[in-house]
Amino acid sequence: MKNKLNIVFLGTPDFAIPTLKSLLNFGHNVVGVITQPEKPAGRAKIITPSPVKKFALEKHLSILEPHNLKKDEEAFENFKHLNPDLCVVAAYGKIIPSRYLDVPKYGFLNVHPSLLPKYRGPSPIQTAILTGNPKTGVSIMLIDEQVDHGPVLAQRTYNIKPTAYYSETEKDLSDLGAELLIETLPKYISGDMRPQEQDHNQATFTKMFTREDGKINWDCSAEKIYNQIRALNSEPGTWALLAYSVEAVSTTKAERPSGFVGQDKIINIKKAELRDGKLQIQIIQMEGKKEMSFEEFLRGRRNFDISQLK
Template structure:
């Protein structure tokens, strides 16, 4: 098929390669413009742009596509069979959705209609869902409201992290979009019940509230690492928390209080957890034992006390 591919982050890259390897003619890749990154704030192209350039596919990086007549005309002139969209980051107007013969197909990292919106992977872990998955959707003008072409679940366990689930769903989505384009299954409207929305995350979502039960904090850490990152404070120092281990009930102590030399911390409801990995500003993420060799944390210290 004659395709355009529209995506920006790492999640979209396996699908681009899978479509290319399947023999589809990808005539254009749309992605977000390069952004400042790193200490020098040099402009860095998106992972999808880097992949497209490696494959020799022309890349377009419009700042916006809505009410952008030049882009709308350029897109229509591609004479596409379909456009494949995966975490592109821009809302497509009706003119673009309707331009390809088969419309625009979206690779979405949830089992729609659960977790429509910006952060489906993190939201599934935060909520304690026991499964996630990928939906291939026929796009319409709504927010992830289009009809479903295919949907495949994957389990979410107590060890699942945002990183591991991201990689699993990215690989699954790449496989599914190739299959959908080959089989062209009928589109089934989404159920009207069970709709939930995944909000756009901010850094503040990573702040740990030690009054929450250990299980909820464990989900927060697993869901928000590496971004926006779970964190707490030790005095005036911000500590990123990379991994924790719930330890069950603790006898006593205030929420956030360190109760032993292994960095076991009191949580809400009489529960506790042990900090397994953490990071000081300007340093790398390390195991708790390595951190404690250079920075003692006294028993009785209360984290997040600011």
């Protein structure tokens, strides 16, 4: 692009940073950043800026943190004063009102971590892992008034590693999305790349996962539980109820081990492996305690039969 465009970037979590960083590294004129407001974080509920805000502050970028895009008139006026030619979105986390969409000449481009129309919505990466899908990808799309509904400019496929957890997969897809956006931008602006409508009949949708979604059902197969742990271990967390004895953890069908049933305490399952079709719990965390290996956890409990857990 011969003439630099004024670009406003919208993003909030770590996933968004590679895209913003790439825009800056390739010399694009980022005139402002919109991110979600600071929120309480951690056990101490300390008010914490979003990862994107921290990065934007380091780069001395103009930052807007509207609480409500639809109702905040001052935020909308500030947005218009940035005079954007194009907006780039990566995991901003809120629906963008139509009046914003009408401002930039080239619209809003979104970096979405799935092969649209599959996995629209807030949790495409987690859902792909949870369902055992071996492939996903990234899409560069134009935002319209519906969620992940707009036409697609470019896509790239990604093979999900069978042992990869959400954090690793998210990092790979965030880098891939940033790379694809940089490749796509000049072709889109020059008119050499035309957006293609999605096949809306093929659309599938994801949801926000809750704490209850992380509760392990030991009647499920070992593979299904393993995928659940890989997808949800960091957020909202995978967990079970702890009683006083264990019968078995390593089973092809993850039969309900008595050590994970009862009303005593919650045990968070942080990491596991699937070996020869059997689930091997590796890292756990009791409520309010530090992470520890599952073997270490068992050593301090004489009523547990360690030999049945290896």
